[in-house]
Amino acid sequence: MSRNVQYLLAERPVGAVEPKHFRRVEVDVAPPAPGELLARNHWLSLDPYMRGRMAAGKSYAKAVEPGDVMVGGTVSEVIASNHPRFRVGDWVVGSLGWQTHATSTGEGLTRIDPTRIPPQAYLGVAGMPGATAWIGLLEHCAPRAGETVVVSAASGAVGGVVGQLAKMQGCRAVGIAGGPEKCRFVVDTLGFDACVDYKAGNLYGDLKAACPDGIDAYFENVGGVTMDTVFRLLNAFSRVALCGLISDYNAVEPYGVTMMRSLLVNRVKLQGFIVSDRMDLYVKAVGELVSHVAAGRLKYRETIAEGLDAAPEAFIGLLAGRNFGKQLVRIA
């Protein structure tokens, strides 16, 4: 009988996540009960939201309890099935967590075609991050042609899609990313009009130069001083889609945002959102994104950690911005 390797939440982090917050265990792979399937996980997605699930505080979803398998999106192959709708050999995307195998009732699993686009793209550009970009940009920022759209973490799984969709809307797309290599990728490969390197030490001036007509829409993944700086450049009646605050997640004390006055003076609409609130749009979004990827219209980049045992370090690196594009773990 094969073994299921799992990573559990060992203890809740305060401040920075460290390897000690995870615990590796091995258990026997359980055969699927009647009505269940057994899946072999091929790809695990690592995403900033997981930091929130590790904490006990109120968040938008149930926290992971110490001793639980860490949550995470997965692309998997069905290897045994007592389920009426899933057959051996089916590929599925879902949320089966940080483990090599999982049994499932099929709830939350969606069958995918692994031949149309690379299957792991269903965890990134054509999955939850892509749909997050689509909903935040098109539903909450609602940019019009000619407007300037700024997105932070622009080389990331969400940000990269935001800017490319903004370009498809006829907007000026400006990214914020860390370091010249990421910024070059954002402009040269993803096709943004400009990308500002926040690590260069002149974020306000560089962003102002990159946005000569100000900022009409801002898709926020980062928070902190980046958000505060962008707030200074918002135009009247601009929109902010608040998607993530990754700079705060590992901080013991969150950053204090001083530019709330800009939201008042410029009559800004700021909308906090998470993708799962808009399942009414999710299927439409993913359908469009898959088409864009299949047609080569939507570019993306992946950082792949090899093997489930690499997941904790890869996740710690993600929170520190050390990944480049979508952070994945290849499990099998």
Next chain:
Amino acid sequence: MSRNVQYLLAERPVGAVEPKHFRRVEVDVAPPAPGELLARNHWLSLDPYMRGRMAAGKSYAKAVEPGDVMVGGTVSEVIASNHPRFRVGDWVVGSLGWQTHATSTGEGLTRIDPTRIPPQAYLGVAGMPGATAWIGLLEHCAPRAGETVVVSAASGAVGGVVGQLAKMQGCRAVGIAGGPEKCRFVVDTLGFDACVDYKAGNLYGDLKAACPDGIDAYFENVGGVTMDTVFRLLNAFSRVALCGLISDYNAVEPYGVTMMRSLLVNRVKLQGFIVSDRMDLYVKAVGELVSHVAAGRLKYRETIAEGLDAAPEAFIGLLAGRNFGKQLVRIA
């Protein structure tokens, strides 16, 4: 020939406003040119937005330049007219500034009936502050019956109307105000369900007790630590109408808001707004408010400074929260 007493902006304040930032001058009253009217100002409104106009920075309206008459809403009587639509004896509400007399082309002046409700109410509960409350609450917060609505500066000209309109919507109305006297007025006279005294030193705990089901809508006049504290108690899908940040206006360094994460986690919509963006709703709002006042359904309180020479100190007091209800200056 009578004299026109005016208060000009003498210099732009940095930090707290002081009497030296104003200069009193007297000039001859000019007769109205063809097409103009001459008005005697009876009432001047003092409002927090004036602090923004005294600053050079970008705001939602043109700054007052040093040497200009201070801007301000007025209720006036027409005492001479070469204007086809205004006759001697007409009462008008408009924005004729910190002065005893003004000539006008009639632009921005609206004729009022000074017998239906007290004329100065057109500067408060049935004027710009009342319409601000109406638009921010009904348009941006859009509370449903049974929800909890919180408003800061609850005994003020805007806040008092917010809570009373919230009650008319079937909501639980909770105010935040400074001191037991204001809080008693908010509950006993205005009919809010509860009012929390932020000066009592336990804002979070007291507000939590006053909002046992959390906060669904927040009408913000104050900003700073009050806003940050309210953010901690927002419910999922709550709405924040950002109307004012008076606690920041006199500060050299604005407060740093740490609870942005609550806006994300709870998928909050925050909307900065000013009343003049929604002139499509203004006439409807004022019409309803006049009816409410005439019928005795809408209570309010005024602090009246006697004579135009009392305006600077009264304005300084307003920024420090020393007024109680609508701050007016009786000019004549």
